[in-house]
Amino acid sequence: MASVTTTQPPLRHIKINLHDKAALQNGALYALHMCTACHGIQGARYSELPPVLGLSKSQFLKYIGTDGRRYHDTITTNMSPELMTKFVSMPPPDLTDIALRRSPAWLYTYLTSFYVDPARPAGVNNVAFYNVAMPDVFAGMQGLQKPVMVEGLRFGSPARIAVGVLPLTQGTMSKAQFDQTARDIVTFLYAVAHPHQAERARLGPWIIGLFLLLSILTYFIYKLYWRRVITSNERWWRIGR
CATH class of the missing domain: 1.10.760.10 (Cytochrome c-like domain)
Structure with a gap:
């Protein structure tokens, strides 16, 4: 089925400032x-x-x-x-x-x-x-x-x-x-x-910063945890020794 098309006129784009x-x-x-x-x-x-x-x-x-x-x-x-x-x-x-x-x-x-x-x-x-x-x-x-x-x-x-x-x-x-x-x-x-648009714009950077901080903390916890885990290769090597 052929699509029905209509020529769309160009819109006049503007920037609005909700703090104005x-x-x-x-x-x-x-x-x-x-x-x-x-x-x-x-x-x-x-x-x-x-x-x-x-x-x-x-x-x-x-x-x-x-x-x-x-x-x-x-x-x-x-x-x-x-x-x-x-x-x-x-x-x-x-x-x-x-x-x-x-x-x-x-x-x-x-x-x-x-x-x-x-x-x-x-x-x-x-x-x-x-x-x-x-x-x-x-x-x-x-x-x-x-x-x-x-x-x-x-x-x-x-x-x-x-x-x-x-x-x-x-x-x-x-x-x-x-x-x-x-x-x-x-x-x-x-x-x-x-x-709530203005409030979302105000809180957005803080929320993103919080997630970045949690990501960094999670990464360090991950490194700390797996540092104490012995892999299977290391386990067999230690037993054989």
């Missing part, structure tokens, strides 16, 4: 006050965010807030499932699940690669997610974009594939500003979806 508190705080502002209009982030509670963001509880409530929810509530969407289904035909996925299944490069490419497509119900499409249902909520900040198309394959058939975008109109942010904002949102979502 300014990036995490800025990403939290946009994610909690824009993204949760349609999406939930139910893998986390508001009360779990201050340590991640490097803020006290009072600072978190003052500068970021919970949109009227209780401090210990999970982060849910502000829109009812019925209203979401009416606008985009299905409830949008939880962002915790998306951040767990997708790489930072994919998330960053997705956020920065909406382009105008009059054939789509929302008027836009996406380089990373063909036939996306989500509207371009960042158009005001980023501006509108047009696709860079190449000949390729979609499910094994020849098709025009979007592999990048070019600006059409200017948004309220410069390209560098919006790219940084998108990077901050990705950093925040990744930190929420992987709450």
Whole structure:
């Protein structure tokens, strides 16, 4: 059976720093006050965010807030499932699940690669997610974009594939500003979806060092033990003598 192939557009690779508190705080502002209009982030509670963001509880409530929810509530969407289904035909996925299944490069490419497509119900499409249902909520900040198309394959058939975008109109942010904002949102979502990542990175070198120390001690015990064991050849030689 012939394999069904689709030309994959290149991803925009980025490096995220989970210790960059300014990036995490800025990403939290946009994610909690824009993204949760349609999406939930139910893998986390508001009360779990201050340590991640490097803020006290009072600072978190003052500068970021919970949109009227209780401090210990999970982060849910502000829109009812019925209203979401009416606008985009299905409830949008939880962002915790998306951040767990997708790489930072994919998330960053997705956020920065909406382009105008009059054939789509929302008027836009996406380089990373063909036939996306989500509207371009960042158009005001980023501006509108047009696709860079190449000949390729979609499910094994020849098709025009979007592999990048070019600006059409200017948004309220410069390209560098919006790219940084998108990077901050990705950093925040990744930190929420992987709450122990920073701790693992901190403890990793110590754990590796412990295993190296145990390996060295085990080697010396091995040498000490076998030094006192007489081999069969030595045993017969001593008996014959």
